[in-house]
Amino acid sequence: MKQIIIEPSSRANLNNISKLEEIIYLGCSANQEILITTRSYLSNSQKSPGSAISAKSKNKKEKLYNLYLEIDYNLVLFNTIKERFNISYFQLLNNNEILLTSPRSWYKSFGNSEKNGRIYSDRGEHKREILLGDGIADVQVSESGIIWTSYFDEGIFGNRGWSDPIGKNGLVAWDSSGKKLYEFYHNAEIGQISDCYALNVISDREVWLYYYTEFPLVKLKNYKIEDYWFVPIKGSSAFAIYRNFALFNGGYRDYENFYLVKLEKNHQAKIICQIKLMNISEILYIFAKRDTLYFLSNREIFQLSVFEAMTNLNG
Numbered sequence: 001m002k003q004i005i006i007e008p009s010s011r012a013n014l015n016n017i018s019k020l021e022e023i024i025y026l027g028c029s030a031n032q033e034i035l036i037t038t039r040s041y042l043s044n045s046q047k048s049p050g051s052a053i054s055a056k057s058k059n060k061k062e063k064l065y066n067l068y069l070e071i072d073y074n075l076v077l078f079n080t081i082k083e084r085f086n087i088s089y090f091q092l093l094n095n096n097e098i099l100l101t102s103p104r105s106w107y108k109s110f111g112n113s114e115k116n117g118r119i120y121s122d123r124g125e126h127k128r129e130i131l132l133g134d135g136i137a138d139v140q141v142s143e144s145g146i147i148w149t150s151y152f153d154e155g156i157f158g159n160r161g162w163s164d165p166i167g168k169n170g171l172v173a174w175d176s177s178g179k180k181l182y183e184f185y186h187n188a189e190i191g192q193i194s195d196c197y198a199l200n201v202i203s204d205r206e207v208w209l210y211y212y213t214e215f216p217l218v219k220l221k222n223y224k225i226e227d228y229w230f231v232p233i234k235g236s237s238a239f240a241i242y243r244n245f246a247l248f249n250g251g252y253r254d255y256e257n258f259y260l261v262k263l264e265k266n267h268q269a270k271i272i273c274q275i276k277l278m279n280i281s282e283i284l285y286i287f288a289k290r291d292t293l294y295f296l297s298n299r300e301i302f303q304l305s306v307f308e309a310m311t312n313l314n315g
Helices: 153-157 306-314
Strands: 003-006 009-013 021-028 034-040 058-071 074-085 089-093 097-101 107-109 117-121 126-130 136-141 147-151 171-174 180-183 195-201 206-212 216-221 224-230 239-242 245-249 258-263 269-277 285-289 292-297 300-305
Touching: 003 306, 009 074, 021 089, 021 285, 021 292, 034 089, 058 089, 074 097, 074 117, 089 136, 097 136, 136 195, 147 195, 195 239, 195 285, 206 239, 239 285, 239 292, 239 306, 245 269, 245 292, 245 306, 258 306, 269 300, 269 306, 300 306
Parallel strands: 003 269
Antiparallel strands: 009 300, 021 034, 034 058, 058 074, 089 097, 097 117, 117 126, 136 147, 147 171, 171 180, 195 206, 206 216, 216 224, 239 245, 245 258, 258 269, 285 292, 292 300
16 A cells, blocks of 8 residues: 655644633534534643543533634634533524534433533523434534534433433434534445444535444435445544545544545545654644544644645646
8 A cells, every 4th residue: 555644733722721721623614614522621631622521411510611602724712511411512503603513412211311512602692402312423503504513322212211212323414503414324235324434514415424334434415325335444543535535534443544545436435645743742632624624632733635645646
């Protein structure tokens, strides 16, 4: 396999975020602005961001969540919100609204479940809450405000009282009032979602996903499966898309390598090259939006696009 070395470009640093704040979420808005959620450390043991999802949906006392938004390549404190729910995800909705989501939700009885989508105004005022289900693996919002939630195994097969889980099909789309717009239905070739490892919401009309157990890369267009590829990478956590190429981080036990993949005919995918990063220490967190992978290393966010990888390969 061909191997290339790339020095990724810096996107933003964490200088405005105290080292006493625990980073619990990094992601992108629909406009590809960096979003970060932090809270104060509860102990001296520091975890990697996104390293674990809390088993509890709520706390007895409110916690302070600091929300950072990228403005002109600087991370600025956008808001501070008190919440009893254990928040893992932060997205921007239309009408100057903020969506904070806990990955966990208890089913108590019919019509009585924990509403784990918490919606605030941009001034930090609580406006409403919506039910998004238990076992949420990721939350991404499109330009018009469609909320996409993917699910890990407990949200698909049921836990916390859910005998008929909201996330049983692995991927759901919602409007901002909590009305379900779509849920994923697999076909026989690609199989059921058992755990959605990675999601990339490109636009209102186009969404890609990659999931366990067979790890197909699936393209949805207008809520329908348009195409799919069997990717020879198992266990990746993020991917970026550009035309008929994808950029994945390595899978199991290969987290810090990257792979440029060509999406070919007849649902086949071929690894073009392995990419190693120059001058990057330990990678703590990886996420993707559209054609770009982002990763956190040494309190700095770097980026690498599919196009940059292709240019380096051909250069």
